[in-house]
Amino acid sequence: MHNRLNRAFLGLGSNIGDRENILSRAVYLIHQVIGVEVLQSSSLYETDPVGYTDQDVFLNIAIEIETSLPPKELLTHMQRIETLLGRTRMIRWGPRTLDIDILLYGHEYIHSGDLQVPHPRMMERAFVLVPLAEIAPEAPITYKAGEEIHHTRVKDVLEGIEDREGVRQCGKFDWKHVGGE
Incomplete structure (x- = not known):
């Protein structure tokens, strides 16, 4: 058992079905995972699809958690929640009821099999x-460019992103009252 608490x-x-309800249910289920506590959530953002663009717009949020789970175990729980809420993997970057990505896990750089942290392409x-x-x-981002490990912060990476018009804030996300809490 991994006992050290990590911020992640x-x-x-989500872009299929009742998107806001699906996100609410997902955060509720994440909060129910033993070894995970949801600390805060961003607002809701409506976002244009990227990659495969012939699909509906997404609702996106980011959440901060504190966890005692190691990264791979956390990933397993997140994939289980995706499946529980109807996720199927048919088209890469295609429509989905739910997508949960581990964006950052502490200060760690992880590149092993099905888990990459920071999340691939997150910085673009x-x-x-x-x-x-x-x-x-x-929040610190530890990443690898070539053979070297680099460090930056979320706000510094965001400053370099030019295409932000496809991301529109569309309301608060009240994660504290999800699931009847």
Whole structure:
């Protein structure tokens, strides 16, 4: 059992069904995972699809959690929640009821099999960085460029993103009252 508490950030998105309700249910289920506590959430953002663009717009949020789970175990729980809420993987970057990504896990750089932290392409995507910067502009990002490890902050990466018009804040996300709490 991994006992040290780590701060991590997750990105959640949905573009099928009752998107806000799906995100609410997902945050509730994340909060129910033993070894995970949801600390805060960004506002809701409506975002244009990236990659495969022939699909509906997304609702996205970023949440901050504190966890005693190691990264791979956290990933397993997040994938289980995606499946529980109807996620199927048909088209890469395609429509989905729910997508949960581990964006950052402490100060760690992880590159092993199905888990990469920071999340791949996160540093070029406004739909990830805008909600994340709302709740954690100073959060450290440890990444590898070539063979060297580099360090930056969320707000510094966001400053370099030019295409932000596809990310529109559309309301508060009241994660504290999800699931009848």
